[in-house]
Amino acid sequence: MKIDLSGKTALVTGSTAGIGLAIVKGLATTGARVILNGRKDASVAQALADVTASVQNASVEGFVGDLGQAEGCESLVAAHPNVDILVNNLGVYGPQDFFETPDSEWSRFFETNVMSGVRLSRAYLPEMIERGWGRVVFIASESALNIPSDMIHYGFSKTAQLSIARGLAKRVAGTGVTVNSVLPGPTLSDGLIEMLKDATKPGQSIEETAAEFVMANRPSSIIQRAASVEEVANMVVYVCSTLSSATSGAALRVDGGVVDSIV
Template sequence: MKIDLSGKTAIVTGSTGGIGLAIATGLARAGATVTIVGRTRARVDTALAALRETANRDDATGVVADVGTAEGCAALVAARPDADILVNNLGIYGAQEFFDIDDALWDGFWQVNVMSGVRLGRHYARGMRERGWGRIQYISSESALNIPTEMVHYGVSKAALQGLSRGLAKVLAGSGVTVNSILPGPTRTEGAVQMMADLAAERGVGAAEMETLFLAENRPSSLLRRFADPDEVAAMSVYIASPQASATTGAALRVEGGIVESIA
């Protein structure tokens, strides 16, 4: 299968590293003109340089905006009013005892993980519907279905993203615009690597052994038995952005290594 996104424009939020940068790079390799979005000029410029080198493309651009806020979403929309492909990848996570999660922290996760996708979906879906073609993706998590006790607020926000994705898909039914969510599992991003390194130091083991221990203790149902690579998640995103995926919409697509105990 050859995926050709030539002539398509794509926006990927939270794309200065990890899964977001892998998705942006994959879309660029497939021919899309990509906009990287991040909070600092330095991070955006570094990501653009990496994308241009890896994808061998010089037409990628960047927008500096904190789309975890209403003002940041407005800034992105002003800079890039239209897009054919929108990947809502921005998200935050962090372990916290449930009884210590105050209202401010709940709201912070809601604004970044959910409302960023609401605001951007609300804007870009209009143009896609008018043109009769578009792809909107929400990067959720297996934690949406397998709510972790150490990150209830995170799991709830990701579950909300799936509801948003399904609802928007129904709003856009028959329009030529598809909306889907993607559910990664533990993935070897910069943040995850650092977390494993910190845990390894605490327990006096190596980083590779810590990944194995983490999966055994926290995701024992994993069938993959390893952390995924960001490119493996990106492959699903690039496919769902493609013309070949035109009949897939309103779906929650899992790239979580079989952690979720369900055949549906």
């Protein structure tokens, strides 16, 4: 099975680190031209250097802007008006008790995790439809189905992404454009590594520490470890490819079996 996206332009939001950066590298490997995004010049420059060093002949460029704001989305679309593949990866997360979560945090999570994807999908889908081919992917989370009691505001935003993706898939039915969600579970991203750094015992690898964390906090995990960012990116790259043309409106789990469901 060979994935070739030569001649396609892909945009991956919130992609200077973690799963987003892994997706950028994966798409660049297929020959796609990839636009990566971050909020700061330094992080975007570092990510561009990383991709260039990791992927031979990578066609990659950066856009600096806060896509959690309508103005940032507008500036991005003005700078890059045409994309074939949109990966809505931008997201914020963090535990906070429901009774201590102010309206401002609910709004921030909604604007960043939900409305960024809404605005960009609204901007880019019409031309995908006109061309008769396109891919839109929302990076959700197993927390969309398994709502965490300490991050209800986060779980809500991820469930909203599933609803939007499913509805959009129906809206563009029969056009050659597909819309899907990918739901990672516990993943060994930069954020998790930083969180577990102090919990790592002498002589213990970060992977072992992460596995202990997963079994303590997500005991239903079937793989009984954290996934790598590359494992998540592999699913996303496939969904973005020409090979996935019969998959649309799906919520594809890369959660290691955390969600205890047979569908």
